Amino acid sequence: MISVIIPTKEEPGIQSLIDKINELVKQPHEIIIVDDSASQPSVNGARVIKQQSHGLGNAVMEGVQQSSGDVILTMDGDGSHRPEDIHKLISALNSSDVVIGSRFARDGMTFDVTHRKLASFLFRKFSSSVLDMGIEDPMSGFCAFKKNVLGKVKLKPLGMKIILELAYKAKRAGYTCKEVPITFERRAYGKSKSGASVGGIAESLRIITLVFELKLGLR
Numbered sequence: 001m002i003s004v005i006i007p008t009k010e011e012p013g014i015q016s017l018i019d020k021i022n023e024l025v026k027q028p029h030e031i032i033i034v035d036d037s038a039s040q041p042s043v044n045g046a047r048v049i050k051q052q053s054h055g056l057g058n059a060v061m062e063g064v065q066q067s068s069g070d071v072i073l074t075m076d077g078d079g080s081h082r083p084e085d086i087h088k089l090i091s092a093l094n095s096s097d098v099v100i101g102s103r104f105a106r107d108g109m110t111f112d113v114t115h116r117k118l119a120s121f122l123f124r125k126f127s128s129s130v131l132d133m134g135i136e137d138p139m140s141g142f143c144a145f146k147k148n149v150l151g152k153v154k155l156k157p158l159g160m161k162i163i164l165e166l167a168y169k170a171k172r173a174g175y176t177c178k179e180v181p182i183t184f185e186r187r188a189y190g191k192s193k194s195g196a197s198v199g200g201i202a203e204s205l206r207i208i209t210l211v212f213e214l215k216l217g218l219r
């Protein structure tokens with residue numbers, strides 16, 4: 001079974017995303033919304049759990065703990081990750097343990113706003129030069145993996161880039177990691193949690209810390 005985990009913080013369009021996923025994903029699946037909004041959304045077609053910890057990475061971990069699937073797929077709740085691309089990530093799990101949706105793989109695309117494209121480019125260059133992972137887009141946030149990977153790979157999330165940590169540690173533990181092209185849409189509704197000025201600087205510092213800590217084996 002596939003457990004689709006969607007972290008949300010004040011995402012007004014979550015119901016239409018849930019409906020689209022339930023329409024498009026034909027395999028047995030569950031959708032778990034790990035929510036950190038001021039008031040919990042009431043939705044149909046998914047389970048909502050109130051986040052107990054802080055940050056996006058920890059929200060995904062809480063979702064994993066509550067999941068029953070042997071496959072985990074995590075995506076954002078703001079419309080940036082297209083439900084139409086889910087099947088590509090799931091199919092690629094036939095030949096890989098971890099699959100990342102990549103904006104920068106051949107045929108990948110991003111319609112994000114220019115300053116965010118630039119930030120992605122810089123962080124991508126920075127992380128690939130420090131960590132040398134051979135992955136084009138470890139920060140897209142759209143990812144599917146076999147849950148048993150977490151038996152060997154222990155995650156200690158810092159900030160939002162839990163997939164970067166997962167991919168790095170999984171590769172080091174000998175698991176295979178592959179990328180498939182995705183189309184990254186501009187956020188469809190609501191506000192970015194990383195883009196606001198102070199939040200953006202804080203998250204940038206967390207990414208830099210995370211990358212160096214991974215490199216030095218401190219995390």
Ligand SMILES: Nc1nc2c(ncn2[C@@H]2O[C@H](COP(=O)(O)OP(=O)(O)O)[C@@H](O)[C@H]2O)c(=O)[nH]1
Nearest residue numbers: 007008009034036055056059076077192193194
């Ligand atoms: N539960 C939870 N969800 C979060 C948190 N921070 C961000 N999110 C959600 O994670 C996804 C990605 O966040 P987003 O604001 O789009 O990040 P951005 O694309 O980098 O601007 C969205 O669905 C957010 O609602 C958090 O602290 N807790």
Ligand SMILES: [Mg+2]
Nearest residue numbers: 076078080187
């Ligand atoms: Mg977003």
